[in-house]
Amino acid sequence: MTKRPHDSQPLAGNASTPDAGGPDLPLAADTLYRTLVEAVQDYAIFTLDEGGHVSSWNKGAARIKGYRREEILGKHFSHFYTPDAVARRWPDAELKAAAELGRFEDEGWRVRKDGSRFWANVIITALRDADGRLIGFGKVTRDLTEQRRAAEALRQSEESLRLLVEGVKDYALFMLDPGGHIVSWNSGASYIKGYRRDEIIGRHFSLFYPQEDIAAGKPARHLDLARRAGRIEDEGWRVRKDGSLFWANVTLTAVYDDSRALRGFAKVTRDMSERRRREELERSSQRLNEFLATLSHELRNPLAPVRSALTAMRLAPGDGALANQSLALIERQVTHLSRLVDDLLDIGRITSGRIELRTAPVELDEILALAIEGARPALDAKSQRVDVQGAPGTIRMDADKTRLVQVLQNLVLNASKFSPPGTVVTIATAVQNRTLEIRVTDQGRGISPHALDDIFQLFVQESRPGTDVQGGLGIGLSLCRSLVELHGGTIAASSAGPGLGSTFTVRLPLPAARRSDDAHHAALPAAGQDKADLQVQRILLVDDNRDAADSLAMLLEMCGHEVTIAYDGSEALHVAPRCRPHIALIDLAMPGMDGFEVVRAMRGVAGTEATRFVALTGFGQPTDRQQTEAAGFDAHLVKPVELETLFSTIARLRQPG
Structure with a gap:
């Protein structure tokens, strides 16, 4: 009959017991070792026989687990495990793993003598004699309940903070990396700016700024100021996804780690359009x-x-x-x-908030013609004329025609009123991205610098009321600004000074589907051009955004190319052998099979041996280009792709040699 461990000397107390297969310890060293183990109180250190019965027990084990030495020796160590762990034979699995691997580490709930539970870190080490025979196990247990409780509290705190940030709807709260690219996005940001999280992460925050601010380098300047000062606050116009503008209060804070390395920027944006409007009304x-x-x-x-x-x-x-x-x-x-x-x-x-816009599709030419016609009597009375400048082509927009005619007529009348007889009022139009710009310039008395910011205020006139020979109530420009802002746009005045004329600039968002005839024809072959000269290509277009794919395919087909569309990677692999594309335009960020997987898989598809691959992506950093080049793409185009760039890329890739 095999002797039970408690009938023999405990492993840790036997001077002749080898230490994990090593040589016998000298008596003094063994005594020192046992004294050390016995004195440790922060760790439960004990041994088990081959079957898992307790064969030694230190003071730390008694303190942590609650058992005295005499009442635990010889009992199976599964006493320390929760009933569900025992039911699934976890203690046996731990011993088996330790015996096979030499060592096993685990964390989980363990049970004290009084039935209370504690979170334990457990290490079980297999003990072997000089011949390698398993003679038991060494077990070290540490009570990590407080550490786990602190970690859990921290996790819950972080989760609460995350939920708080995510739940805020009145503020756009998001993070930027050190270069200004968006790395987080809360629901308030989606509500205020109009972008979903999946379509904005990774893009540069400068897309929220109006074109004139971007041209002036304002986004980069804000990052630099926040980096140097730690925090900046700004108020100004910002742009939503749909192209409309809103007045924003923005706080940008630099975020550093413990080593003072810049981790990025925290950005808080609040839509202050209503407050700004109320403040102006109060001043009025x-x-x-x-x-x-x-x-x-x-x-x-x-x-x-x-x-x-x-x-x-x-x-x-x-x-x-x-x-x-x-x-x-x-x-x-x-x-x-x-x-x-x-x-x-x-x-x-x-x-009073009772005005409502009645928007409908309308052409800019019609609005300008009606505005000039309405101002004609005043112009004719002073022998003035209007010179309309702008690129040829039709600019279509969604607007309240009556109200925009009212705005432009007011601006033309204003220019006429403050200009000498026989002068010219110039109306210049331009389109930048999805913004229409209309500039009304006169050769009149100009505006002093101190008055530029105030002339749009209600009832404000540069001259003292009643003293201006031109007259007026001081509400025309305020009315213009209100109507323009109701359309999601802005209006601004500029002047070189008294006597040097004035320019009023109106900026209005254009709908995403707007297509200028001029831009349209620029993308198409010239009239009478032979399609054979176009080097017609078979193009496979792979993009999960159906609207983007369909619209780009339409333009490519109008230029004579043969286009096959695949709305995901699997479909692309299926249709490629049939269409045998010369060029494959592949979106990188697609669900399921992304663009990198598509290009790798397509290398082995019949019919694509001569295909040239072009990556379409919203990411344009040098590292992104290196990644697509390494993946086998022949070109890298950043969305939104300029058509001229796309067509020149296609032509370059299909040149012989």
Whole structure:
């Protein structure tokens, strides 16, 4: 009958027991070792026989597990395990693993004598004699309950913080890497800026800035200021995904790690458009008394000549020439009065939130023609003309035609009013990305620098009310700005100074599907060009974004190319042998099979031996280009792809040699 471990000397206390197959310890060293093990109280250190029964027990084991030496020796170590662990025979599995591997480490719940549980780190080491025969196990257990509790508290705190950030809807909270690329995105950012997380991560934050700010280097300057000062705050116009603009309060904070290395930037953006509008209205109300005085002056001015004309007609009822002259005067003054009243009513609707836009597809040419026609009497009266400049072609937009005509007519009338007779009012139009820019420039008296920021305020005029020979209520430009902002755009004034004329610039977002005839024809072959000269290619277009794929395919086909579309990687592999493409345009970020997997798999597909592969991606850093080159792509194009760049790439890749 085999002797039970508690009937023999404990392993840790037997001076002749080999130490894991090593030589016998001298008596003094063995005593020192046993004293050391016995004195340790932060670790439970004990041994098991081959079957898992406890054969030695130190003070640390008694303190952590609650058993005295005499009541635990000889008992199976599964006493320390939870019932579910025992039920799935986990203790036996641990011993088996330790015996096979020499050592086994685990973390999990263990049970004290009083039934309470603690989180333990456990190391089991197989003990062997000089001949390599298994003679038992050494077991070291450490109570990590407090550490786990702290880690769990930290995890819950971080999770709570994450949920808090994610749940905030009134603020856009997101992180940038040191280069300004977006690495995180909360629901508030999606709500305010319009981008989903999957379509914005990795893109540069400068796409939120208007074109003029990008041209002036404002995004890079903000990063540099935040890096040097630690934090900056800014207010200004920002751009949503749909091209509309909003007034934003932005805080940019540099984030450093413990070694003071820059990890990136935390960015907080709040849409302050409503607050800005309210503040302006509050400032406007402070000028109400001044406005009422101006209104009285402006209403009395046309009424006085009307009364005089009526009196003259009454005194000379038979004078036909006088009657015609008086009627013309009355008509001009009534028209002026009507315009004043209309402006007042529109401002009232806007300030009370009752104005609604009736948007519909409309062409810019029509809006300009109607605006100039409405201003024609004032222009003709001063022998002025309008010069319209802009690239040929039709610019289509979604807008309230009546309101935009009103805006541009006001700007032309304003330019006429403050310019000398015989001068030219210039209207210049341009399109940058998805923004329409309209500039109305006059040769008039100009605007002083201190007045540029205030002229769009309600009831503000550069001259003191009642002293300006040109008259006016000071609400026309404020009305223009309100109507432009309701369309998601902006309006700004510039002037080189008094006497040097003025320019008013209106910027309006264009719909994503807008296509200028000019840009359209630029992408197509010239009229009469032989399709044979185009070197028609068979093109396989792989993109999971159906709208992007369909629209690009349409343009390629209009240029004479034969295009096959695949909306995912698997479909691309299926159709490639049939279409035998000269060029494969492959989106990189696709679900399931990404672009890198597609190009690797397509190398072995029949019919693609001569195919040239082009990566389409939103990432354009040098490392991204190196990655696509290493994957076997022949070219790397960054979305959105300029058509000229795309066509030149196709032509280059298909050149002989």
